[in-house]
Amino acid sequence: MTRPTVVEEPHVELVEQTGAGSGGPAAPTGGDGGPGDRSQPRAVPRRAYLTGLTLALAAIFMFFMGLTSAFIVRRGLGNDWVRVNLPPVLWLNTAVLLASSVVLERARQYLARAESRRFQSWWRMGTVLGMLFLAGQLVAWRQLVAQGIYLATNPAASFFYVLTAAHGLHLFGGLVAVVVIALRCWDRSRFGQALAVDLAALYWHFLDGLWIFLFLLLKMGQ
Amino acid sequence: MSAHAHPAAHAVEAPRGWIRRYVFSTDHKVIGIQYYLMSLIAVTIGMMLSWWFRAHLAWPHAHLPGFAGEMKPEEYLALVTMHGTLMIFFVLTTAPQGGFGNYFLPIQVGAEDMAFPRINMLSFWVTFAGFLVMVSSFLVQGGPPIAGWTSYPPLSAVGQIAGPGLGTGETLWVISIALFCAGSLMSALNFIATTIELRARGMSMMRMPLTVWGWFVTAVLGLLAFAVLLAAAILMLLDRLAGTSFFIPAGLVFNDTQPPLAHGGGSPLLYQHLFWFFGHPEVYIAILPSMGITSHVLSTFSRKPIFGYRAMAYSLCAIGFISFCVWGHHMFVSGMSPYSALAFSFLTLAIGVPSAIKTFNWLGTLWGGRLQFTTAMLFAIGFVSLFVSGGLSGLFLAQPTVDLPLHDTYFVIAHFHLVMGVAAIFGIFAGTYYWFPKVTGRRMNETLGKLHFWLTFIGAYLIFMPMHWMGIVGALRRYADLSSVPYAQPLQPVHQFITVAALVTGAAQLLFYWNLIWSLRHGEKVDTNPWRATTLEWSVPSPPPHSNFLEPPRVYRGPYEYSVPGMKEDFVPQHLAPEQVARAS
Numbered sequence: 001m002t003r004p005t006v007v008e009e010p011h012v013e014l015v016e017q018t019g020a021g022s023g024g025p026a027a028p029t030g031g032d033g034g035p036g037d038r039s040q041p042r043a044v045p046r047r048a049y050l051t052g053l054t055l056a057l058a059a060i061f062m063f064f065m066g067l068t069s070a071f072i073v074r075r076g077l078g079n080d081w082v083r084v085n086l087p088p089v090l091w092l093n094t095a096v097l098l099a100s101s102v103v104l105e106r107a108r109q110y111l112a113r114a115e116s117r118r119f120q121s122w123w124r125m126g127t128v129l130g131m132l133f134l135a136g137q138l139v140a141w142r143q144l145v146a147q148g149i150y151l152a153t154n155p156a157a158s159f160f161y162v163l164t165a166a167h168g169l170h171l172f173g174g175l176v177a178v179v180v181i182a183l184r185c186w187d188r189s190r191f192g193q194a195l196a197v198d199l200a201a202l203y204w205h206f207l208d209g210l211w212i213f214l215f216l217l218l219k220m221g222q
Numbered sequence: 223m224s225a226h227a228h229p230a231a232h233a234v235e236a237p238r239g240w241i242r243r244y245v246f247s248t249d250h251k252v253i254g255i256q257y258y259l260m261s262l263i264a265v266t267i268g269m270m271l272s273w274w275f276r277a278h279l280a281w282p283h284a285h286l287p288g289f290a291g292e293m294k295p296e297e298y299l300a301l302v303t304m305h306g307t308l309m310i311f312f313v314l315t316t317a318p319q320g321g322f323g324n325y326f327l328p329i330q331v332g333a334e335d336m337a338f339p340r341i342n343m344l345s346f347w348v349t350f351a352g353f354l355v356m357v358s359s360f361l362v363q364g365g366p367p368i369a370g371w372t373s374y375p376p377l378s379a380v381g382q383i384a385g386p387g388l389g390t391g392e393t394l395w396v397i398s399i400a401l402f403c404a405g406s407l408m409s410a411l412n413f414i415a416t417t418i419e420l421r422a423r424g425m426s427m428m429r430m431p432l433t434v435w436g437w438f439v440t441a442v443l444g445l446l447a448f449a450v451l452l453a454a455a456i457l458m459l460l461d462r463l464a465g466t467s468f469f470i471p472a473g474l475v476f477n478d479t480q481p482p483l484a485h486g487g488g489s490p491l492l493y494q495h496l497f498w499f500f501g502h503p504e505v506y507i508a509i510l511p512s513m514g515i516t517s518h519v520l521s522t523f524s525r526k527p528i529f530g531y532r533a534m535a536y537s538l539c540a541i542g543f544i545s546f547c548v549w550g551h552h553m554f555v556s557g558m559s560p561y562s563a564l565a566f567s568f569l570t571l572a573i574g575v576p577s578a579i580k581t582f583n584w585l586g587t588l589w590g591g592r593l594q595f596t597t598a599m600l601f602a603i604g605f606v607s608l609f610v611s612g613g614l615s616g617l618f619l620a621q622p623t624v625d626l627p628l629h630d631t632y633f634v635i636a637h638f639h640l641v642m643g644v645a646a647i648f649g650i651f652a653g654t655y656y657w658f659p660k661v662t663g664r665r666m667n668e669t670l671g672k673l674h675f676w677l678t679f680i681g682a683y684l685i686f687m688p689m690h691w692m693g694i695v696g697a698l699r700r701y702a703d704l705s706s707v708p709y710a711q712p713l714q715p716v717h718q719f720i721t722v723a724a725l726v727t728g729a730a731q732l733l734f735y736w737n738l739i740w741s742l743r744h745g746e747k748v749d750t751n752p753w754r755a756t757t758l759e760w761s762v763p764s765p766p767p768h769s770n771f772l773e774p775p776r777v778y779r780g781p782y783e784y785s786v787p788g789m790k791e792d793f794v795p796q797h798l799a800p801e802q803v804a805r806a807s
Contacts, residue, residue, distance in 0.1 A: 066453030
């Protein structure tokens with residue numbers, strides 16, 4: 001008995017893009033259910049965002065490894081390495097950043113337990129601590145400038161400014177995300193609060209760890 | 223039997239308005255085309271630059287159009303610098319990956335779009351901004367930089383006093399590269415996330431087409447390597463603009479009359495390490511997608527599964543991994559310890575192993591196949607030929623003692639042009655001829671295509687083969703005119719031969735441009751699957767609708783099920799359920 005003959009692949013018609021599409025971007029939304037009239041909303045799984053962030057962290061890591069190896073090589077090169085006295089405020093900043101990580105993580109756990117008011121107050125506290133860290137970094141810069149140590153003064157100073165600036169800029173980006181979450185003003189259809197908090201917290205912790213590394217590097221390089 | 227889709231049920235709203243649809247679009251297909259068109263412009267400029275400096279090399283005393291009098295050495299270097307920069311960054315790193323990869327990766331894995339469409343759009347526009355900045359260096363005072371595509375310090379780092387083009391021109395160059403890094407990083411992130419997270423049901427990693435494997439490994443390389451280049455670019459900018467001395471050594475004097483520069487203690491070698499740590503993965507970024515396309519095309523037109531699919535996938539990964547470990551082979555003459563050189567040499571030779579596995583597997587795919595010599599197939603076979611030719615000279619250069627006399631000679635130029643400048647370009651051509659029907663619904667003209675292939679294939683060999691000999695004789699690269707040097711005088715006729723070959727081969731590319739443009743309107747219309755191929759892109763309309771698939775596809779088998787015994791057709795598409803596949807009666 002022969003099998004029924006089939007088929008080329010199903011003939012597919014080009015669907016006319018009519019309908020409730022707004023003029024806005026057609027970027028497919030998250031799996032929470034997008035707007036409007038599709039039977040199968042595009043499912044970008046939650047994991048994809050975490051994967052994407054992990055990949056971004058890998059790139060950021062490589063970027064700082066490039067700078068680190070430059071630092072190590074340059075330090076070992078000649079005898080013109082003038083020690084830069086790291087402003088003591090850096091210790092305070094480090095403590096503040098660590099605290100902010102702990103606080104944001106605590107907030108995240110409150111959210112996971114659906115204690116939303118505790119989440120909000122702890123998240124705001126973490127936001128403030130993050131801002132304090134960046135302010136403290138600027139203070140450190142000003143203290144160096146007051147000693148007459150600028151970007152091009154000597155190699156150690158160059159690396160100090162470059163490393164802290166690069167880290168600070170990345171952290172500022174993270175702070176923007178943290179503030180946006182604190183103010184609760186992002187597009188909820190894209191992803192929910194839990195995912196946003198997870199992403200922001202992961203990024204923040206990474207930068208915290210990166211700061212510890214850079215601080216130790218600068219200290220040991222003195 | 224046809225399956226009609228109800229518009230209401232399946233319309234994923236496409237953007238409206240011309241700007242949203244074709245300019246600031248988040249649709250990966252539009253973005254892919256945008257990258258491809260940008261590359262097309264870049265390759266045209268890059269090719270034309272090469273005509274000028276090739277003409278100068280052949281006839282050093284000629285007054286070429288556009289130049290007042292004889293071409294000066296610094297003008298020659300500007301042409302060579304911009305040629306290399308545009309070709310490597312804006313053609314070879316963009317068209318195969320940003321062009322084809324963006325267009326076809328989501329479709330081939332069964333996804334509606336990339337994981338992060340808006341980042342995708344941003345990545346193109348950032349890259350394009352980098353392109354505009356790069357091209358703007360032609361228009362500033364002093365002109366484009368003259369430090370080579372590698373832009374070594376101290377020449378590139380000290381600013382205007384180092385020569386024409388090294389003021390504003392070089393600054394623009396570095397900014398352009400930094401922008402390019404940012405765009406590439408975003409794009410790489412998207413590719414990897416999409417490949418890992420958005421594959422359709424049944425599409426395991428080992429059922430992905432080798433094109434996807436190529437784009438995936440390339441993206442991993444890009445993610446890790448461009449980050450380091452960005453670091454180098456920022457340090458270079460600071461040296462140029464902020465008075466730092468990361469790369470500038472102390473005591474530099476320019477033109478005798480200049481006082482020593484105030485910089486101190488930096489290391490040009492540091493730059494070389496940072497640059498080449500990026501630079502070697504970069505050249506594999508340039509070729510891996512073309513390897514994937516070659517595997518794909520060879521299988522389709524041999525009507526055979528790719529020989530050794532797993533080995534091909536693993537070899538791509540091995541090549542990618544080892545490529546991070548060999549950067550020192552660009553620095554054999556830098557004074558490095560011979561023990562380091564030994565390590566780099568050994569690893570460089572080791573890359574030959576997975577490369578050879580791939581080559582033999584391509585040949586194994588062809589062997590015994592029912593070959594269909596379409597234009598795409600010719601370019602894919604041409605890729606194998608050129609990859610072998612170019613790769614073999616790499617084995618010579620991988621040995622430090624042999625590299626000592628050959629470094630910075632025409633031997634190196636021959637090597638990298640054969641592998642990158644031609645083989646990788648052939649991958650782009652193969653992809654274009656192969657996928658043009660999917661993007662447009664029409665075929666490119668086969669006669670023109672075959673003529674284009676043969677002229678380019680023969681022309682490329684005529685151009686670059688003699689350069690091996692020239693390099694052994696001692697012809698140095700980046701020299702505008704060696705014609706007055708006694709040992710190099712016999713090379714002048716060779717230069718002339720090469721230039722003529724280059725101009726003719728360049729003219730032959732007009733066939734391609736014409737074919738591309740003409741076929742858009744007048745190419746023979748074809749159905750959804752003119753090549754009778756198996757992968758998912760051939761299951762959707764040409765061009766695919768905004769969301770690619772009307773329903774998420776389901777994958778039942780591997781990507782290269784050709785000539786399967788017992789089947790009625792000589793191909794079994796990935797997406798057909800077993801009960802839908804006709805068996806031979």
